[in-house]
Amino acid sequence: xxxxxxxxxxxxxxxxxxxxxxxxxxxxxxxxxxxxxxxxxxxxxxxxxxxxxxxxxxxxxxxxxxxxxxxxxxxxxxxxxxxxxxxxxxxxxxxxxxxxxxxxxxxxxxxxxxxxxxxxxxxxxxxxxxxxxxxxxxxxxxxxxxxxxxxxxxxxxxxxxxxxxxxxxxxxxxxxxxxxxxxxxxxxxxxxxxxxxxxxxxxxxxxxxxxxxxxxxxxxxxxxxxxxxxxxxxxxxxxxxxxxxxxxxxxxxxxxxxxxxxxxxxxxxxxxxxxxxxxxxxxxxxxxxxxxxxxxxxxxxxxxxxxxxxxxxxxxxxxxxxxxxxxxxxxxxxxxxxxxxxxxxxxxxxxxxxxxxxxxxxxxxxxxxxxxxxxxxxxxxxxxxxxxxxxxxxxxxxxxxxxxxxxxxxxxxxxxxxxxxxxxxxxxxxxxxxxxxxxxxxx
Numbered sequence: 001x002x003x004x005x006x007x008x009x010x011x012x013x014x015x016x017x018x019x020x021x022x023x024x025x026x027x028x029x030x031x032x033x034x035x036x037x038x039x040x041x042x043x044x045x046x047x048x049x050x051x052x053x054x055x056x057x058x059x060x061x062x063x064x065x066x067x068x069x070x071x072x073x074x075x076x077x078x079x080x081x082x083x084x085x086x087x088x089x090x091x092x093x094x095x096x097x098x099x100x101x102x103x104x105x106x107x108x109x110x111x112x113x114x115x116x117x118x119x120x121x122x123x124x125x126x127x128x129x130x131x132x133x134x135x136x137x138x139x140x141x142x143x144x145x146x147x148x149x150x151x152x153x154x155x156x157x158x159x160x161x162x163x164x165x166x167x168x169x170x171x172x173x174x175x176x177x178x179x180x181x182x183x184x185x186x187x188x189x190x191x192x193x194x195x196x197x198x199x200x201x202x203x204x205x206x207x208x209x210x211x212x213x214x215x216x217x218x219x220x221x222x223x224x225x226x227x228x229x230x231x232x233x234x235x236x237x238x239x240x241x242x243x244x245x246x247x248x249x250x251x252x253x254x255x256x257x258x259x260x261x262x263x264x265x266x267x268x269x270x271x272x273x274x275x276x277x278x279x280x281x282x283x284x285x286x287x288x289x290x291x292x293x294x295x296x297x298x299x300x301x302x303x304x305x306x307x308x309x310x311x312x313x314x315x316x317x318x319x320x321x322x323x324x325x326x327x328x329x330x331x332x333x334x335x336x337x338x339x340x341x342x343x344x345x346x347x348x349x350x351x352x353x354x355x356x357x358x359x360x361x362x363x364x365x366x367x368x369x370x371x372x373x374x375x376x377x378x379x380x381x382x383x384x385x386x387x388x389x390x391x392x393x394x395x396x397x398x399x400x401x402x403x404x405x406x407x408x409x410x411x412x413x414x415x416x417x418x419x420x421x422x423x424x425x426x427x428x429x430x431x432x433x434x435x436x437x438x439x440x441x442x443x
Contacts, residue, residue: 004175005037008166012041015164016100021131023161026140027147028168029283029308030233033199034140037168038104046071047102048092052110057085064088071095085111086121093129104138109146119150119157126161145281170308171197172360173353182207185437193341193349194219196309201226215337219318220330227325230314238278245319247275248306251285252315254344256303276304283307291374291386292420301377309349316344347400351375351384354398354431357441358387365442366427368392381416393420394427396442404432 015022026034035051042049048067052060061082068088069077072095082088092103105111112118130137139158141147151158152165176188179202183191190211195201195218204218204226219226230245238244250264258276262269279285286307289299306312317333318325324332355373362369370387377383385396395417397409409430417426435441 004171008037016136021133021135022163023137025151025162025165030142031198031200032168034168042102045102046099049104052107054110057114068092090125090129093133097134100134100136102136106140108139108141109143112150123157144283173356180205180207187211193345194313201310216330220325220333222325249315249319251304251306252312290376291372292376350400351398355385366394383416391424393424396429398431400433402434406430
């Protein structure tokens with residue numbers, strides 16, 4: 001099922017329609033739908049699609065050569081043989097295509113890992129041959145740090161050559177309904193809090209069965225695809241698996257600050273630096289600072305969280321409970337989910353939903369269009385959401401509860417925010433579970 005990505009497809013089509021050679025970079029975390037986007041785009045277009053693996057480059061070059069042979073005269077194809085990817089691409093650039101060819105190198109980072117100079121070689125081929133060809137080059141990768149260092153950063157070998165770039169991100173809450181149209185609003189929030197918005201995960205959901213049955217069969221069953229997803233998702237990109245997994249489990253357990261993560265693991269905070277940096281580079285973890293910080297890079301209040309809601313759920317309920325799940329004791333984990341799923345997962349997902357709604361449709365909820373939206377906290381207090389522009393500021397508390405005393409919560413919110421208005425016109429809002437279910441959010 002291919003859903004959304006309308007803007008990305010339009011931009012790709014715009015690039016393809018140019019009368020000169022074009023070069024796009026597509027990047028994003030694993031499973032986010034990069035390959036599905038490319039597959040949709042190249043339908044009915046002349047194309048060569050290479051999916052690079054960590055295997056032998058020689059055999060992959062042979063596959064590439066076979067693809068090239070499809071676009072040359074049979075007499076020429078018979079004698080084609082290349083010593084390297086560089087040589088093959090250089091030859092490809094000499095072919096006179098009647099219609100622009102889309103040339104995709106997917107999982108580009110694996111090619112660079114096996115040939116550290118490849119980006120510099122590709123730069124030379126682009127400058128001398130490819131940029132004068134009738135080819136649309138697309139490099140796609142999942143390791144953000146490598147795509148930055150090889151293509152996107154100012155010091156990267158291929159910097160300045162691309163004509164566009166696409167950071168493919170998870171879908172939005174509203175897209176859940178497109179994948180799973182028959183579920184009600186409550187179940188949508190539960191799905192958002194556990195399966196997240198990665199297309200591949202949403203495709204696993206069986207809307208003919210109750211939510212908890214989906215959790216049992218699609219995530220907790222040791223024979224299910226999602227049961228092992230956490231292991232498979234990260235194993236190709238990290239070396240010290242145990243350390244990374246322990247860090248992610250600590251974050252899923254609620255330890256957000258480096259100090260508390262270190263304490264949970266029994267290590268010094270400085271030990272975590274390289275691991276946290278790598279997890280951020282892989283787009284698995286995000287570092288957040290209070291939204292009102294004047295200099296976020298120097299903030300002492302930085303906190304980490306797992307970006308993907310499914311992975312957060314997986315590390316809390318699956319990874320730590322392997323000893324139960326491996327012997328089929330699913331009921332123990334289901335009981336835990338019944339006990340704390342709403343407090344530990346749905347309540348935070350509800351905050352993310354409200355943030356998403358404000359960013360996507362600000363004037364439906366506020367009287368101004370905010371420049372920034374995010375969470376705020378210090379050593380004493382925290383406010384779920386703060387949104388502001390030059391003249392206005394809104395403070396919002398989210399309560400995933402029934403029968404909330406809004407007047408009482410409003411008084412508490414005003415007290416917490418009293419020193420944060422900075423001369424702006426202030427608004428105070430309470431968002432509740434009941435508001436969400438009744439389509440009365442922030443009204």
